[in-house]
Amino acid sequence: MNHEQYKKLKEITGEIKSRIDENFDVSLILGSGYGSIIDGMGVIDRVKYSSIPGFPHSTIKGQRGEILTTKIEGKKILVFNGRFHFYQGYSLFEVTLPVRVSKLLGAKIIILTNAAGGINKDFNPGDVMIISDHINLMNNPLIGFSIEGYEVFVDMSQPYSPRLRNVAMYIARKLGIENRFKSGVYIATTGPSYETKAEIEFFKRIGADAVGMSTIPEVIVAKQEGLEVFGMSVITNMAAGITNLPLKHEDVLETMEKTKKILHPFFGLFLKRIITFL
Numbered sequence: 001m002n003h004e005q006y007k008k009l010k011e012i013t014g015e016i017k018s019r020i021d022e023n024f025d026v027s028l029i030l031g032s033g034y035g036s037i038i039d040g041m042g043v044i045d046r047v048k049y050s051s052i053p054g055f056p057h058s059t060i061k062g063q064r065g066e067i068l069t070t071k072i073e074g075k076k077i078l079v080f081n082g083r084f085h086f087y088q089g090y091s092l093f094e095v096t097l098p099v100r101v102s103k104l105l106g107a108k109i110i111i112l113t114n115a116a117g118g119i120n121k122d123f124n125p126g127d128v129m130i131i132s133d134h135i136n137l138m139n140n141p142l143i144g145f146s147i148e149g150y151e152v153f154v155d156m157s158q159p160y161s162p163r164l165r166n167v168a169m170y171i172a173r174k175l176g177i178e179n180r181f182k183s184g185v186y187i188a189t190t191g192p193s194y195e196t197k198a199e200i201e202f203f204k205r206i207g208a209d210a211v212g213m214s215t216i217p218e219v220i221v222a223k224q225e226g227l228e229v230f231g232m233s234v235i236t237n238m239a240a241g242i243t244n245l246p247l248k249h250e251d252v253l254e255t256m257e258k259t260k261k262i263l264h265p266f267f268g269l270f271l272k273r274i275i276t277f278l
């Protein structure tokens with residue numbers, strides 16, 4: 001982030017603040033196919049990305065492109081329904097804007113969600129992988145960072161909050177869906193083409209359990225901003241060569257649709273539980 005981008009961040013946040021509340025507790029960034037999660041939560045405010053001057057707004061199929069706010073037991077939740085991907089041509093500053101806006105609006109915890117291809121053979125499409133760690137094969141969003149008062153040598157030895165991961169597993173057990181909840185290492189490429197079989201074999205050997213095209217830049221910026229991070233992937237398909245099926249975005253969305261059944265109750269209880277930490 002350079003000075004011009006910092007100014008833009010402040011302007012965008014000012015505009016958002018003038019239209020919704022502030023002092024949020026938790027921020028939630030929803031990836032492909034997660035949009036319906038907030039349907040049952042009682043939306044308070046809704047701001048379309050396209051109505052915020054300077055805010056990126058073109059999203060991909062399966063994403064809505066709006067900021068929503070809701071409340072759970074008095075705690076305020078900020079939701080970015082639709083994320084920006086590096087492969088859409090956005091800069092990593094734009095990709096990570098929702099994270100910096102979340103911090104400026106008061107969030108302490110950020111929840112990042114995505115769809116990913118399963119590399120670990122113990123996973124099945126429709127499973128949820130709680131991200132325990134990651135391997136970044138994208139770029140680093142802090143390159144060229146020039147704003148004073150921030151650390152750029154951000155510690156990444158434990159980016160994913162152990163206590164939030166524990167709560168997630170506890171909620172899964174409570175709901176009797178623990179067989180669908182796995183834990184593992186997320187690896188991200190820029191995309192947008194899917195991986196080759198040789199790449200997936202390489203990713204497997206270096207310790208990755210699932211592959212996607214997002215989230216890691218947001219996690220790095222979240223750690224720089226001092227946020228507590230939770231990340232999860234819905235395994236929408238097995239990665240190239242793990243099964244012999246060709247990969248299609250439609251299949252990703254179809255699996256997301258089927259996984260709603262477990263995601264809705266999970267998020268309801270998970271959010272209720274983690275806000276007690278704040």
Ligand code: HPA
Binds near residue numbers: 213247
């Ligand atoms: N590869 C990369 N990104 C993905 C995949 C995949 O197989 N599935 C969903 N997002």
